[in-house]
Amino acid sequence: MTRLRTEEFLVNMGPHHPSTHGVCRLILTMDGEKVIAIEPVIGYLHRAIEKICENRTYPMCTPLMDRFEYVTAMAADHVYALAVEKLAGLEVPERAEYLRVIMVELNRIASHLIFWGVTAMDIGAYTPFLYGLREREDIVDLFEMTCGQRLTYNYIRIGGVSQDIPPEFVPQCRAFIKKMWSKFSDYEGLLNENPIWLARTKGIGVLKPETAIAYGASGPVLRASGVKYDVRRDDPYSVYDKFDFDIPTQKSGDSYDRFIQRIDEIKESLKIIEQALDNLPEGDIRAKLKPKFKPPEGEVYSRIESARGEMGCYVRSDGTVKPVRVKLRGSSFNHLMLMPIVGVDCLIADLVAIFATMDIIMPEVDR
Amino acid sequence: MSTPLLAVGELHGVFKSLHELLVSLGLPQPWQSVVMYAALGVTVFGVLSLLALFLVWWERKIAGHIQQRFGPMRVGWHGWYQTVMDALKLLQKEDVRIDTRDRVVFFWAPVVCFVAAFLAYVVMPFGNGLIVADLNIGILYVMAVTTFTVISLLMAGWGSNNKYALLGGMRSAAQVVSYEVPMVVSLLAVILYVGSLSMVDIVESQSGWFNWFIFRVPFGPIAFVTYTISAVAEANRTPFDIPEAEQELVAGYNIEYSGMKFAMFFLAEFVNMFTVSAIATTVFLGGWNGPWLPSWLWFLGKTLFMVFLLMLFRWTYPRLRVDQLMEFAWKFLVPVTFANLILAGIVKHLGWGWWE
Numbered sequence: 214m215t216r217l218r219t220e221e222f223l224v225n226m227g228p229h230h231p232s233t234h235g236v237c238r239l240i241l242t243m244d245g246e247k248v249i250a251i252e253p254v255i256g257y258l259h260r261a262i263e264k265i266c267e268n269r270t271y272p273m274c275t276p277l278m279d280r281f282e283y284v285t286a287m288a289a290d291h292v293y294a295l296a297v298e299k300l301a302g303l304e305v306p307e308r309a310e311y312l313r314v315i316m317v318e319l320n321r322i323a324s325h326l327i328f329w330g331v332t333a334m335d336i337g338a339y340t341p342f343l344y345g346l347r348e349r350e351d352i353v354d355l356f357e358m359t360c361g362q363r364l365t366y367n368y369i370r371i372g373g374v375s376q377d378i379p380p381e382f383v384p385q386c387r388a389f390i391k392k393m394w395s396k397f398s399d400y401e402g403l404l405n406e407n408p409i410w411l412a413r414t415k416g417i418g419v420l421k422p423e424t425a426i427a428y429g430a431s432g433p434v435l436r437a438s439g440v441k442y443d444v445r446r447d448d449p450y451s452v453y454d455k456f457d458f459d460i461p462t463q464k465s466g467d468s469y470d471r472f473i474q475r476i477d478e479i480k481e482s483l484k485i486i487e488q489a490l491d492n493l494p495e496g497d498i499r500a501k502l503k504p505k506f507k508p509p510e511g512e513v514y515s516r517i518e519s520a521r522g523e524m525g526c527y528v529r530s531d532g533t534v535k536p537v538r539v540k541l542r543g544s545s546f547n548h549l550m551l552m553p554i555v556g557v558d559c560l561i562a563d564l565v566a567i568f569a570t571m572d573i574i575m576p577e578v579d580r
Numbered sequence: 581m582s583t584p585l586l587a588v589g590e591l592h593g594v595f596k597s598l599h600e601l602l603v604s605l606g607l608p609q610p611w612q613s614v615v616m617y618a619a620l621g622v623t624v625f626g627v628l629s630l631l632a633l634f635l636v637w638w639e640r641k642i643a644g645h646i647q648q649r650f651g652p653m654r655v656g657w658h659g660w661y662q663t664v665m666d667a668l669k670l671l672q673k674e675d676v677r678i679d680t681r682d683r684v685v686f687f688w689a690p691v692v693c694f695v696a697a698f699l700a701y702v703v704m705p706f707g708n709g710l711i712v713a714d715l716n717i718g719i720l721y722v723m724a725v726t727t728f729t730v731i732s733l734l735m736a737g738w739g740s741n742n743k744y745a746l747l748g749g750m751r752s753a754a755q756v757v758s759y760e761v762p763m764v765v766s767l768l769a770v771i772l773y774v775g776s777l778s779m780v781d782i783v784e785s786q787s788g789w790f791n792w793f794i795f796r797v798p799f800g801p802i803a804f805v806t807y808t809i810s811a812v813a814e815a816n817r818t819p820f821d822i823p824e825a826e827q828e829l830v831a832g833y834n835i836e837y838s839g840m841k842f843a844m845f846f847l848a849e850f851v852n853m854f855t856v857s858a859i860a861t862t863v864f865l866g867g868w869n870g871p872w873l874p875s876w877l878w879f880l881g882k883t884l885f886m887v888f889l890l891m892l893f894r895w896t897y898p899r900l901r902v903d904q905l906m907e908f909a910w911k912f913l914v915p916v917t918f919a920n921l922i923l924a925g926i927v928k929h930l931g932w933g934w935w936e
Contacts, residue, residue, distance in 0.1 A: 224743050246747065246902055337818055337899025343647035409819050409898050561747075561829075562822070562901045 221249060226564075228257045234331065234568075235575030239552065246560045251553045255546075258579040266539040271297055271506050272371055274539065279365035281541055282577050284327060287313075287320040288519035290369035293539075295450060296515035296526040297371045301508035306497040309373035310452045315386070315489045316356070316368060317517075318482040322393070323352040324520035325475040325482075328572045332472060333404060335569035336413050341403055348396060351389045358382060371506070373499030383490055390483050400476065414469035418555045418567035421466065428554070429547040432522025434571060437474040438466030444518040451517075455492070456485045468563075471570035507534055521545055521572055543577030595619065620712050624701050632850040636663040639850075639891050646895045673839035678741065681836070685739030689732050690837065690844040696728030697848040700855045705779050707868045707876030718779035719771060722859060723764055726814065729852060730756040733833045736845070740836035748832025751822050751902055755813055758906055759820075762913035763810035766803040769917075769924035770863050773799075783867030792866035799924040804864040806917050808889070811856035813909070816849065817890055819897040820905060857886030 227238035236257035242250040262281050266274045275290055282289040291313055298305060330345030353363045359378050360368040368375050404410045420430070422438040435442055443460045445453045461477035463470035512529040522544025529538040548571045555571075556564045598619060602612045637652065637660060644651025652659025677686070703718040705711045715721055730753055737749015770793050771777060774785045786792050793800040813820035829835070834845045861867060861882040868875035870882075900908070926932075 222743065246751075333898065337821070338897060339643070339818075340647050340895050343649065347648060403896075404898070407898065409900055412904050413898055413901060560901055560903065562899075 219244065224561075227254075234573060237549070237573065237575050237578070239564075239568075241561070241564070243561065246562075248557055248559055248561055248564050251556050251564070253549050253552055255549065255575075255578050258575045260576075260580070262580050263539050263541060266536055268535065270534045271508065271536060272502070274536070275370055276365065276367045278541075279367055280576065281580060282519065282521075282524070282543065282574070283364055284574050285317075285320045285324045285520045286364065286366050287316045287369060288517060288524055289541075290366065291317055291451075292515055292517045292519070292524050292526040292541075293528075294369050294371050295517065296513050296528045297508060299515055300511060300513040300528055300530055301371075301506075303372050303500050303502075305373055305500055307452070307494050308377075308496040309498045309500075311489050311493050312374050312378060312498065313369050314451055314453065314456075315486055315493075316359070316366075316374075318485050318489075319352050319355060319386075321482050321520040322479050323349045324572075325479050326352075328475050328520075328569075329400065329472075332566075332569040332572075335565050336410065338404065338410075341400075344399065344403070348393060351392065355382060355386055355389065358385070370499065372502050373497070375499075377498045383493070386486065386490060390487060393479070393483055397476070397480070405473070411469065413562075413566055414472060414570070415467060416465075417468045417559065417563045418570065419465060419467045420551065420555050424551070424554060425466070428551050429544075430522065430551060431544045431547070432518065432520070433474045433478060434471060434522060434544075434548055434551075436460065437463045437470040439464050444516055444523055448516065450515070453485075456488050458484050468566050468570040471572075475572075505534055507532060516542070519544070521574070521577065522548070541580055543580065545571075545573045545575070545577035549573050549578055617712075624712060625698060628698060628701060628851055628854070629847070631854060632847045633663045633667065635850040635854060635887060636666075636846075638887075639894075642888070642891045643895050646892075667843055670843040671840055675839040675841060676836070678836055680741045682739040682741065685735045686836075687739075689735035689739055690841040690848075691732075692735060693729055693732035693848045694844040696725060696732060697851040697855065699725035699728065700859075703779050704855075704858055705783055705862060705867055706879055707874065710868075710876055711780065714778060714780045717777045719767060719777050719782065719859075719863070722779075722855075723760075723767070726852070726855060727756065727760060729848070732848075736833040736837070740833070742836050744829045744831070745833050745835045748829045748835070751829075752816060752833060754902075755816070755820065755822060755905060758909040759810045759813035759913075762806055762909060762917045763814060765914070765917035765921055766806040766810065767859075767863055769799050769803045769921045772921065772924050773928050779862055779867075783862055783869065786866040787869050792864065792869070794864045799920050799927055800864065802916070802920045803924070804860070806913055806920065807860060807864065808886075810909075810913065811860060812890060812893060813905070815853045815856050815890065817853065818894040819900050821894075821899060822902050822905060853887055853890055854883065857883045857890065860886050 221242050221244050224241045224243050225238060226241050228236040238254040238257065240252040240254060241248050260280070262277050266277060269277070275293060278289040278293045279286040297303075326345040326349045330342035333339075333341035333345075356366055356368070357363050359382060360366050360375055362368070420434065420438050422435075422440050425435050425438045425440065430438075431442065431444075439462055441460050441462050444450070445458075446460055458481045461474065461481060463474050508530045510530055510532040512527065514525060514527045516523055516525040518524075523542070524544060525542030527538070527540040527542075528536050531537050551571065552568065556567050559567070595616065599612065599616060602615055607615070640662070641651040641658070652662035655662050655665050700722045702712050703715050703721055705714075733752040733756075734749045737745045737747075737752070740746070770782065773793075773796075774782050776782065776785075794804045795801075834842060837845060858879075861879060865882045865886070867882075868879045870878035873881075
């Protein structure tokens with residue numbers, strides 16, 4: 214009698230697959246349900262944003278940044294504005310800085326809410342997705358009230374912000390913060406202690422801190438592994454040094470920790486927004502730019518803490534109206550490259566959970 | 581072979597006049613029975629198809645309200661004929677058949693699935709005397725035919741020639757076969773107590789106040805809970821919906837099906853959900869027994885309550901992983917149900933029940 218032979222087989226997970234959050238393609242080598250090797254294939258969402266920037270004037274690049282990271286478009290606007298301001302030595306009015314912080318933190322909350330819902334959905338619980346989007350809706354309403362846009366804001370401009378907040382913004386924002394604080398018990402009751410949820414996420418996809426650092430992971434993924442690193446605290450930009458907030462970290466770096474990490478970060482962001490609203494100064498919202506904005510020759514790199522991790526922008530100028538080179542750093546790329554390390558030797562269902570808790574969005578990978 | 585006249589209870593009048601018509605037409609005896617059974621079959625099939633359409637709508641409404649939205653609202657009052665329109669849409673859709681499919685298996689999979697879903701209703705007591713055939717091995721028959729579904733899922737997985745579909749088919753085979761064991765053993769506790777496999781006998785033994793098996797502490801509630809858990813797995817629903825886990829296998833076994841073939845899988849899923857709920861009603865919730873209201877209304881109400889419970893599970897819980905699912909069945913449910921079976925035997929033998 215001959216022994217039954219089993220074969221490894223290849224599965225193309227993506228580019229069209231419900232849980233790759235966009236057009237990511239993972240080539241999986243599988244032994245039955247078990248994933249043996251992963252090879253990420255990128256480039257399906259490449260739109261040459263960096264190259265297009267070279268043919269545009271500096272202010273014209275801002276809308277492209279919204280497309281670079283559309284889940285937290287405010288952060289992408291912010292990192293580009295910071296780079297160009299550093300290059301040109303522009304002084305940003307304090308009110309504009311505060312508005313930027315409020316908007317970026319609101320956007321971070323919105324992004325984490327999407328993460329919360331989508332991760333739950335990837336692990337099979339459909340309802341949290343709608344709950345997450347319900348709270349996000351209030352944030353999006355605030356953005357719409359401020360700049361008229363709900364996804365790609367084009368709000369944070371070089372030298373300041375595009376327009377001042379309307380008078381009803383502050384009370385509505387405070388109402389949202391109050392509501393959000395009361396929602397955490399719902400969130401925690403629905404998933405945090407659910408035995409199925411714990412079985413699906415605890416000890417799954419453990420990312421060791423040294424691996425995370427070696428692969429350039431940042432943001433919640435790095436902090437969930439226990440490394441206390443946050444650009445807002447370690448390399449303060451804008452007015453973040455004026456706020457009192459904690460950098461939450463977790464211990465084990467598994468999927469559950471990455472999930473909890475984001476909920477903790479929402480709480481810290483709420484604290485920052487509360488302080489910013491309390492201390493919001495009066496004054497201008499934008500520095501005066503010359504009609505033909507020409508930063509001096511030179512190169513500059515700016516970095517911020519976006520919802521996904523460290524986001525960077527490198528700009529080189531030759532003194533003309535157009536940048537010579539714009540290079541963007543998105544942390545999703547590093548996190549995607551972690552998948553072949555973290556995601557192997559687990560079942561395909563775990564792979565989905567790990568991919569979801571990495572919170573990868575594809576435009577940030579492909580640009 | 582006798583005519584199934586007496587078995588149809590409250591529909592007695594209608595079927596009696598049909599029978600008289602056949603006699604007056606001078607139809608010979610075997611054909612009389614054939615026509616009568618066909619009429620019964622069409623009735624049951626029609627009612628259940630309508631019920632399945634209703635369940636689809638109901639699930640969408642429940643999901644909507646759990647998720648703080650409305651669900652279907654556009655077609656009719658609160659979207660009541662949304663599923664009818666969906667079925668019409670699916671009828672018009674192109675039947676996409678990939679070239680690399682296994683032609684025979686691919687074609688027959690939805691048919692087998694659809695037919696298997698309805699087979700159990702031959703012995704289902706919808707009300708007092710409202711039953712197609714009161715087989716003396718009723719519940720054994722139900723257990724046997726509900727397992728047909730797994731064959732169709734395997735067929736769909738194999739015939740589609742798609743890796744995701746194959747994974748889904750294999751998962752469903754493993755899952756349904758595993759959960760069949762605790763399901764049958766938890767029903768066995770009740771069968772052991774009643775001493776009959778007939779569905780009617782089981783229901784009749786539960787007549788009277790608080791005589792339902794779910795109230796018969798200790799073994800009744802335990803069997804009910806283990807049965808309900810296995811039933812959710814049997815019906816392939818969250819948290820045990822791994823055969824069609826959307827986020828892992830895209831759609832699992834039915835990934836390559838479109839149009840009406842997909843609709844058949846879809847409707848069969850809802851009929852299966854109703855089947856497992858109806859069995860729970862018959863065996864644990866006293867079947868048609870209940871005061872004041874007509875018996876079929878009690879049966880329907882209790883079954884819909886069970887269906888509602890399954891829907892609540894689906895829209896609240898995350899999904900288990902395939903190995904955790906197996907561990908749960910073999911390491912937890914099977915020992916518990918066997919222990920419960922022994923407990924039921926002891927209770928019966930010593931006559932400890934407070935209801936005696």
